Amino acid sequence: MDKYNDVSPFVIIKSDVTRRSFIYTDRALGALDKSKHQYQQRVLIGSNRDKNAAVPVSLLLRDGTSIIGMPSKTAKNPYVVDQIDGKLVLTDQGEIVEEVHYWYKPDYYDKFTSSGTPMWQVASSRPQRLDIDPNSHCHFWNKGNGCKFCNINANSTQSEKECNMSKQLTAQDVYETVKEALKQPGAFTNLKMSSGSILSGAEIFDDEVDMYIEMLQAAGDNFKDKKFPSTIVASAFSEKQLAKLYENTGLMTYTSDIEIPNEALFAWICKGKHEEVGYAEWKRRIIRAVDIFGAGNVSSGIVGGCEMAQPHGFTNEDDALKAVLEEAEDFASQGVSVVHCVWVPMHGSAFHNQQNPSLEYYVRLAKGLSDLRKKYLLNVDMDNYRKCGNHPDTDLDRGNLD
Amino acid sequence: MKLMSILNERIQTLLQDSVAAKVLATADKQGIPHIVSDPTITVNDEGQIIYLELIETSRSNVNLVNSIWFKRKVAIHLSKGEESYQIKGYPAYSVICGPVFEHYYKLSLERNPEFDLSTVWIIEPDEIMDDTYAARKNKERDVHPLITHLDRLAK
Ligand code: SF4
Numbered sequence: 001m002d003k004y005n006d007v008s009p010f011v012i013i014k015s016d017v018t019r020r021s022f023i024y025t026d027r028a029l030g031a032l033d034k035s036k037h038q039y040q041q042r043v044l045i046g047s048n049r050d051k052n053a054a055v056p057v058s059l060l061l062r063d064g065t066s067i068i069g070m071p072s073k074t075a076k077n078p079y080v081v082d083q084i085d086g087k088l089v090l091t092d093q094g095e096i097v098e099e100v101h102y103w104y105k106p107d108y109y110d111k112f113t114s115s116g117t118p119m120w121q122v123a124s125s126r127p128q129r130l131d132i133d134p135n136s137h138c139h140f141w142n143k144g145n146g147c148k149f150c151n152i153n154a155n156s157t158q159s160e161k162e163c164n165m166s167k168q169l170t171a172q173d174v175y176e177t178v179k180e181a182l183k184q185p186g187a188f189t190n191l192k193m194s195s196g197s198i199l200s201g202a203e204i205f206d207d208e209v210d211m212y213i214e215m216l217q218a219a220g221d222n223f224k225d226k227k228f229p230s231t232i233v234a235s236a237f238s239e240k241q242l243a244k245l246y247e248n249t250g251l252m253t254y255t256s257d258i259e260i261p262n263e264a265l266f267a268w269i270c271k272g273k274h275e276e277v278g279y280a281e282w283k284r285r286i287i288r289a290v291d292i293f294g295a296g297n298v299s300s301g302i303v304g305g306c307e308m309a310q311p312h313g314f315t316n317e318d319d320a321l322k323a324v325l326e327e328a329e330d331f332a333s334q335g336v337s338v339v340h341c342v343w344v345p346m347h348g349s350a351f352h353n354q355q356n357p358s359l360e361y362y363v364r365l366a367k368g369l370s371d372l373r374k375k376y377l378l379n380v381d382m383d384n385y386r387k388c389g390n391h392p393d394t395d396l397d398r399g400n401l402d
Numbered sequence: 403m404k405l406m407s408i409l410n411e412r413i414q415t416l417l418q419d420s421v422a423a424k425v426l427a428t429a430d431k432q433g434i435p436h437i438v439s440d441p442t443i444t445v446n447d448e449g450q451i452i453y454l455e456l457i458e459t460s461r462s463n464v465n466l467v468n469s470i471w472f473k474r475k476v477a478i479h480l481s482k483g484e485e486s487y488q489i490k491g492y493p494a495y496s497v498i499c500g501p502v503f504e505h506y507y508k509l510s511l512e513r514n515p516e517f518d519l520s521t522v523w524i525i526e527p528d529e530i531m532d533d534t535y536a537a538r539k540n541k542e543r544d545v546h547p548l549i550t551h552l553d554r555l556a557k
Contacts, residue, residue: 005472008471009471062494062495062496063470064496064498064499104501127499127500128498128499185508185511186504186507399468401464
């Protein structure tokens with residue numbers, strides 16, 4: 001990676017650890033303190049916890065960069081988290097790569113709402129973001145057309161069975177949990193909500209919009225001002241739906257994921273989204289959201305590397321990167337930040353047997369997306385390193401001054 | 403009790419002295435320097451320097467980010483009365499969450515309710531220079547005895 005000596009080495013490590021995955025030694029797991037660290041959390045995609053052991057939910061590097069992920073027992077060439085000389089470290093082939101820390105547990109985590117719901121099942125905590133996912137079921141899977149990289153319904157069904165975690169939250173639980181979370185000074189800088197797509201309603205997604213309004217209002221009742229730093233990662237809503245959301249809630253920013261920034265691959269990988277809305281319309285709606293939220297306050301996530309899934313994806317990394325960055329530039333030139341996560345062919349997803357691209361691909365992708373924001377003067381405060389922490393490209397933005 | 407650090411007892415005491423002058427110097431990617439004066443710069447129990455950044459998007463913070471990423475040194479000037487020191491070191495941790503962050507977040511709030519702490523920077527000291535005129539001049543005289551004005555040597 002010497003030729004990328006202008007890219008943060010922490011971001012390079014993060015990308016590689018995510019793409020190759022990692023495991024823990026028993027020593028490292030022994031360093032987890034259940035009273036201090038997070039070992040279970042409510043997430044939409046991925047895994048909520050390990051049912052056999054207390055395993056840290058994610059990692060933090062020295063510079064504040066997060067590595068989001070659970071260990072993989074089936075990874076072929078994983079990094080190893082170990083404890084050496086009293087410090088937790090990432091190792092690769094026995095060599096120490098970097099120091100790591102486990103994510104701390106916020107004060108509200110072990111408390112219960114008045115209805116008896118554990119608060120950690122209502123809101124999870126990224127380093128500085130309160131994550132509330134009020135609905136962990138995606139309707140696209142009802143017809144078998146969920147996105148091929150996604151395991152949302154498999155994950156939420158398993159969590160419901162194993163620890164009685166409800167797929168849907170109540171507004172009262174959300175209100176009480178946010179109230180409790182805000183008692184901890186300095187713990188959070190943003191509130192994010194996300195949900196599986198809800199297709200029902202007079203117009204497609206009307207019920208999803210109403211669900212967000214109810215939940216955001218419940219959360220918002222805890223703030224002095226109507227608007228507060230907040231985002232949703234949601235379906236692509238119409239202008240009318242977006243206006244209704246904006247006017248009736250404290251929401252300040254909006255994300256809808258285009259996932260695979262290529263129409264033909266979107267139609268294959270995100271079949272449900274393509275059949276119900278279509279790539280062009282999904283994209284148009286995201287861009288129109290800029291009229292309401294403002295340039296830089298709308299982003300769209302892509303599953304970085306998934307454009308190389310086979311048999312229909314790109315077979316050459318240069319071609320794939322060129323196509324992705326060209327489409328991302330079209331978004332950026334219209335005020336939308338494209339942000340990527342590292343595609344992990346996850347257990348429970350249709351793509352679990354696939355292979356993600358090279359580390360170099362991810363370094364170029366992160367740098368390319370970050371450079372686009374520089375070119376189009378978009379800041380990424382809504383989704384920066386300390387809020388979401390799942391995007392190598394937005395981690396890079398903190399090294400630039402506007 | 404202080405643990406192993408290259409900072410001696412006197413310098414650590416000065417770093418904890420709120421009346422001492424403390425200045426942090428960083429450089430951007432092009433090497434352009436930037437300084438901030440901040441009397442709250444202090445030292446922790448491990449003998450590491452603590453700098454509390456209140457502005458996430460400040461020039462200092464961005465320079466510190468690049469320093470921790472690319473292993474570039476920063477400098478701290480410390481002085482009180484006749485005493486003056488320059489400490490150079492590497493930003494080792496950018497603490498943005500967790501108990502250490504929250505400790506300093508509350509401390510900042512006590513200092514000023516308007517303060518909204520962004521980052522606790524932990525700087526590992528690597529070199530120390532006595533920065534008084536006498537110390538610097540004596541060192542120069544030792545190494546470069548030819549550098550002086552002759553009138554000073556006249557009978
Ligand atoms: S829209 Fe796709 S990525 Fe989002 S929850 Fe549904 S299946 Fe998963």
